[in-house]
Amino acid sequence: MQKLVQCVPNFSEGRRPEVVEQIVAAIRAVEGVSLLDYSLDASHNRSVVTFIGPPGRVGEAAVAAAARAAELINMEEHSGAHPRIGATDVIPFIPVAGVEMAECVELAREVGRELGEKLGIPVYLYEAAATRPERKNLAQVRQGQYEGLKTEITRPERAPDFGPPRLHPTAGATAVGARPPLIAYNINLGTSDLRIAQAIARSIRGSSGGYPSIKALGVMLEDRGLAQVSINVCNFREVSLPRIFETVRLEAARYGVNVVGSEIVGLVPLEALLDTAAFYLRLEGFAPQQVLEKRLLDLVE
Amino acid sequence: MQKLVQCVPNFSEGRRPEVVEQIVAAIRAVEGVSLLDYSLDASHNRSVVTFIGPPGRVGEAAVAAAARAAELINMEEHSGAHPRIGATDVIPFIPVAGVEMAECVELAREVGRELGEKLGIPVYLYEAAATRPERKNLAQVRQGQYEGLKTEITRPERAPDFGPPRLHPTAGATAVGARPPLIAYNINLGTSDLRIAQAIARSIRGSSGGYPSIKALGVMLEDRGLAQVSINVCNFREVSLPRIFETVRLEAARYGVNVVGSEIVGLVPLEALLDTAAFYLRLEGFAPQQVLEKRLLDLVE
Numbered sequence: 121m122q123k124l125v126q127c128v129p130n131f132s133e134g135r136r137p138e139v140v141e142q143i144v145a146a147i148r149a150v151e152g153v154s155l156l157d158y159s160l161d162a163s164h165n166r167s168v169v170t171f172i173g174p175p176g177r178v179g180e181a182a183v184a185a186a187a188r189a190a191e192l193i194n195m196e197e198h199s200g201a202h203p204r205i206g207a208t209d210v211i212p213f214i215p216v217a218g219v220e221m222a223e224c225v226e227l228a229r230e231v232g233r234e235l236g237e238k239l240g241i242p243v244y245l246y247e248a249a250a251t252r253p254e255r256k257n258l259a260q261v262r263q264g265q266y267e268g269l270k271t272e273i274t275r276p277e278r279a280p281d282f283g284p285p286r287l288h289p290t291a292g293a294t295a296v297g298a299r300p301p302l303i304a305y306n307i308n309l310g311t312s313d314l315r316i317a318q319a320i321a322r323s324i325r326g327s328s329g330g331y332p333s334i335k336a337l338g339v340m341l342e343d344r345g346l347a348q349v350s351i352n353v354c355n356f357r358e359v360s361l362p363r364i365f366e367t368v369r370l371e372a373a374r375y376g377v378n379v380v381g382s383e384i385v386g387l388v389p390l391e392a393l394l395d396t397a398a399f400y401l402r403l404e405g406f407a408p409q410q411v412l413e414k415r416l417l418d419l420v421e
Numbered sequence: 422m423q424k425l426v427q428c429v430p431n432f433s434e435g436r437r438p439e440v441v442e443q444i445v446a447a448i449r450a451v452e453g454v455s456l457l458d459y460s461l462d463a464s465h466n467r468s469v470v471t472f473i474g475p476p477g478r479v480g481e482a483a484v485a486a487a488a489r490a491a492e493l494i495n496m497e498e499h500s501g502a503h504p505r506i507g508a509t510d511v512i513p514f515i516p517v518a519g520v521e522m523a524e525c526v527e528l529a530r531e532v533g534r535e536l537g538e539k540l541g542i543p544v545y546l547y548e549a550a551a552t553r554p555e556r557k558n559l560a561q562v563r564q565g566q567y568e569g570l571k572t573e574i575t576r577p578e579r580a581p582d583f584g585p586p587r588l589h590p591t592a593g594a595t596a597v598g599a600r601p602p603l604i605a606y607n608i609n610l611g612t613s614d615l616r617i618a619q620a621i622a623r624s625i626r627g628s629s630g631g632y633p634s635i636k637a638l639g640v641m642l643e644d645r646g647l648a649q650v651s652i653n654v655c656n657f658r659e660v661s662l663p664r665i666f667e668t669v670r671l672e673a674a675r676y677g678v679n680v681v682g683s684e685i686v687g688l689v690p691l692e693a694l695l696d697t698a699a700f701y702l703r704l705e706g707f708a709p710q711q712v713l714e715k716r717l718l719d720l721v722e
Contacts, residue, residue: 126713156716172717216713301713308705365702381705390691390714396698401666404609404682412427412517412602413691413715415457416473 125178125224126156126214126301127171131189132204132292134165139192146188147171150181156387165200166209170387172216175223179231182211186235190291195266203262205269206241206292210258213249213298216389224298225249229281232296236283239291242273243282246297251281258295266292303353303392304385305361307368310378314340317347320371324351324364331359346380356392362399390414426479426525427457427515427602428472432490433505433593435466440493447489448472451482457688466501467510471688473517476524480532483512487536491592496567504563506570507542507593511559514550514599517690525599526550530582533597537584540592543574544583547598552582559596567593604654604693605686606662608669611679615641618648621672625652625665632660647681657693663700691715 133139137160144158153173160167171181186208193207211231213224228249235241250256254277264272270287272278279285280293287293309317317338326332333355339348349368353359369379391408398406408414434440438461445459454474461468472482487509494508512532514525529550536542551557555578565573571588573579580586581594588594610618619639627633634656640649650669654660670680692709699707709715 124717154717156713172713361698361702379703381703383705384707384711386711387713387716388711390712393695393698393712396702397662397694400701401662401697402680402682404684406685410685410687410689411691411694412457412473412688415688416425416455 123174123218123223124172124216125175125219125227126216127178127182127211128214129169129182129185129211130204130209131167131169131185131193132165132195132198132200132207132209133189133193134160134167134200135162140167140169142192143167143185143188144169146184147181150177150184152177153181161202163200164202165198166202166204175213175219175227178213179227179234182213182231183234183238186211186241186291186294187239190239190241190288194290195287195292196290198266203259203265204292205244205262205266206288206294207290208235208241208294209262210246210295211297212247213296214301215298216301221248221298221300228296228298232282232294235294235296236280239283239288241283241288241291242280242285242293244293244295245281246295248298249296258297261295269293300355300357301389301392303356303361303388305351305353305364305382306385307349307351307365307382308341308344308380309347309349309372310380311347311372311375312340312345313375313377314338314347316372316375316377317349320349320368321351323371324349324367333358334364353392356389356395360399361392361396423518424475424520424524425473425518426476426520426528427517428479428483428512429515430470430483430486430512431505431510432468432470432486432494433466433496433499433501433508433510434490434494435461435468435501436463441468441470443493444468444486444489445470447485448482451478451485453478454482462503464501465503466499467503467505476514476520476528479514480528480535483514483532484535484539487512487542487592487595488540491540491542491589495591496588496593497591499567504560504566505593506545506563506567507589507595508591509536509542509595511547511596511598513548513597515602516599517602522549522599522601529597529599533583533595536595536597537581540584540589542584542589542592543581543586543594545594545596546582547596549599550597559598562596570594601656601658602690602693604657604662604689606652606654606665606683607686608650608652608666608683609642609645609681610648610650610673611681612648612676613641613646614676614678615639615648617673617676617678618650621650621669622652624672625650625668634659635665654693657690657696661700662693662697 232243321336325336335352533544622637626637636653
C-alpha cells in the first residue's frame, strides 16, 4: 500500500478567486499530488485547500503553495473574521494510509525548515509537531494574530521554531503541524431551544470537562427552526462517531428532545464510517480489507 | 469513473490446487482484470474465484477460465456435496461501479453465446439475465444436477439458451447470469437453542414469507455453543443490513435472547456499510463522495 498524507493548508485570501487559483495551480503542478477540494470564504477572507499524495510530494506542494501565497497575498492589506497570522496561515499534515503520525511530524518539521530558511517566513510548529506544550493548541499559536505578533515575536516565548525572529513583510508567519483527520459533525435536535444544544455541547466538549479531543457549540439553524450541536471531532479513534451520537441522544432525551438527524460536513475518513457500521451491527472480526472498493484501491496503489 | 464489473465464477474442483491455479492463471493473464480472491472447498469439491475489471475484460477472462476448466475438469469423475451442472458451474456478473444491471445482463448473454458457440458448452442464463421466469432461480437451473441434466436437456423446457442441446462431454453445462452483489451475513445469538435461530431465520427469509431477497438458516456454532442465523443478503439495496440486524434483534428479544455479535463473510460493497452508518447516525444529505478514500479511488480511475 502506498503511503498517503493529506494536507489542508489555509490561505488568507477568500475574496479574489484568481489569487487562490494561482496558489492551487502551484499544488497541481507537483506530480503525484491529487487536489481533492478547495473553497473560498469571503467573510473570513480565507480559503481552504485539500490535497493528498505521498509524503515527500505533499511537502513539496505545500512549500510551493506557500511561496506563491507569499508573492500574491499582502497581510498588511488583509482583513477578515477568522484569526490568522500569515498569508499561508496554517499547514496541517494528516496521516491517511500507510503512515504513522511520527512521519507527519517529521514532514511538518522539514516543511517548516524550508519555509523558514528558503522563504524567510517564521514558522511555529503545532499540535503533534509542537516543540513546546503550549504550542500544541493552534489558537495559542495564533494569539494576537498577525498584527500582535509583529512585536510579540521578539519575546523568547514567541520565538519561531524556524525562520527569522521577525514577520515576513507580506506573508507574516505560518503554523505548520501534524494532526489526526478532523471530522466536522453536526447533530440536529428536535427543538428550537438553543439552550438545550448549548448544554449538550458543554457536556461533551473538552473545554468544559468532556472529551479532550471534542470541540462543540450549540447553534441555531434559523431556516429549520432547530437547535444544533455543532462538533469538531479532532480524533475519531479516541472518541468515535457512535459514542458522540449516542451521548448526545442520551443528553437530549433528558430534556424530552429527539435527535432528528446528523450531518458530516466535508470529507470523512472511511475508517470512521466502517467503525460506525461495525459498532451498531456488533461486527466480530471485521477487516477493512473486506470492503470491495478498499481491495481495489490497494490493488491500484 | 471507470466501469467496473465483478465476476465470481464457481468451478467444480476443490481438491486439486494445481488445477484451480491453472484456471486462475487464465484469468490473471487478461490485462486490466484484477484477481481479488480464490478459495477451494474440499468437501464441496468446488472453488470460488473473485475478480474485477471493465466489463469487456471481465467477460474475456470468464471465457478464458471456462475454456481452461473444460480442459482440466472431467465431470464424469466429479463428486462433491454442492449441487453442480458443469466444470464451470456458474458465472455471475455483478455491477460494482458506473455500470447498471442491464449492462451485466448484456455481458452475461455475450459470454453465454461464446461458451455455447466456441466451446460447445450448453449455457443457461439465470437471475437478472434469465430468458424464462423459472430460470431466475439458480437452484431450478441446477435441478437434477450434471447427472440428471444429461437426459433432461433434450426436453424443450430444459433447452439451453446457447450451445448444443447436449452436455459437453467433460465440462457439462454452465449457468451464466447477472445479479446484485451478495453479502454473506451471520448474526450470533446468546443462546445454545438452535430452534430459536431457526425460527428467526424462517421469519426473515423469502421462502417462508419474509423478504424475497433474503435466504436464511439457523445453524449451530458448536465451538462457541451459540446458535446463529446464517443469512445471504441477495440485494442489500432492497433489504439493508440495519433492517436485517434490527429485525433479528427484535425477534430474538421475544425469546429473551440477545444478539451477541454479527459477522460479514468475505467481501462487502462499500455502499452497504455506508448505508449502515448513515442509518444509525441518521445522517442527512450524506454523499459517498465525502469519503476520503472514495475520492481517491475516483481520481485514480
